[in-house]
Amino acid sequence: MNYTFDFNAVSLGPLLDGLIVTLKLTVAANIIGVVLGFPLALLIMSRVSAIRMPAMLFVEFFRCTPAIVQIVWFFYCVPMLFNVFLGSTTMGILALGLNLMAFNAEAYRASIQAVPREQVDAGIALGLNPLQRVLYIVLPNALRASVPVLLTNGIVIFQQSALVAIVAVQDLMYQAKTLATETYRPIETFTIAALIYFAVSFPVTQIVGHLERRRQVMTS
């Protein structure tokens, strides 16, 4: 190949501005997902099918359609259907947050159901009432077990947030695209942008791996 690399052509300023937008989107979506995912998990496990069914439909819909379709749908259809006009960053946060909420609800549900039956039985034997059993036995266990999955989902949303570039939110991906066309240096720009994404998500995946290993040691 006879391509001469010129990494100096890529100015880091816009990319870092983009990274800040990306991080904002990620953090805000994670707050929505972590906080609202839990009540949603409780709705999925409800015994009343009139409550369970809509909640399950919501979760399955987000899990079974491409994120890009959800985001494009959200940006085009919400303003038309509901006549609300929000800033593009807010829309991005809402779209990503709802998506994460569905995935986190599944994570919470799995970890709530994984709390060993004996522990609950022990609670009954100790004479704890149902509320106390949930608060002191099921919840702490389940929350701790769901941390690695929540972190993984959080980092997945960090990566999925690149999709909002398609609907012109000025995140890292968007800045990289603009810069690549402006400078005619796609290789350098996209490589640097990819490395920035990697630099953020890699440490988190290492932490998740560490937490999981520690958990395995503790439970075995």
Added chain:
Amino acid sequence: MSLDFSVLLRFQEALALGLWTTVKLTLICIVLGCSLGFLVGLSRTSPSAIVRGIASIYVEFFRGTPVLIQLFWIFFCLPLVLGVELSNLASGVIALTLYMGAITSETFRASLKSVGREQMDACIALGLPRRVQVTNVILPQAVLRAAPTLLSNCISLFKESALVSAVGMADLMFVGQNISNNTARPVEVLTIVALIYFAIAFPLTRAVTLVEGRILKKLAI
């Protein structure tokens, strides 16, 4: 506002064509990606540190960056690096195969780990050559255990394949966006596109649960 889904009737064929592109792309990348994933999964258990290192860097990099940026990189940069023109389909296949290879390699690695050390020792005791060890002893067990996760990986790939619309490949999402721009009816068109994806992915997720139950039963015997 009033919704009018009948506009879509005119575009049935275009949507079907887009869906066919999506399905074709997904199937090709499932076959190539799973093979790549198995090889990489094996390499990560290799005794050679160099092989292990290269495999880990590949996997971590593809799992640590957004698929969209991988796709852009392969569409815009790979032709420059290689100095050859790549067709849309070829770039799409390369990008999604590399992605699929990275995620399935993790699946295979986990299932290879769960194939007991004794099995390997038994192979050595029987004096089986390395190739037979892999194809006749390790592979069947690993694939069986990996099946449910592999199936979910395939569903992820099917969903991620919608990203190729961003680089102008005429898949279901791309066709849908075009129709919605031309008819100015995004609500109807995008909803139908989402429902088509859902109608395919949802039954598959149910199948994962079924397969999981079956395999758990089989392995417990």
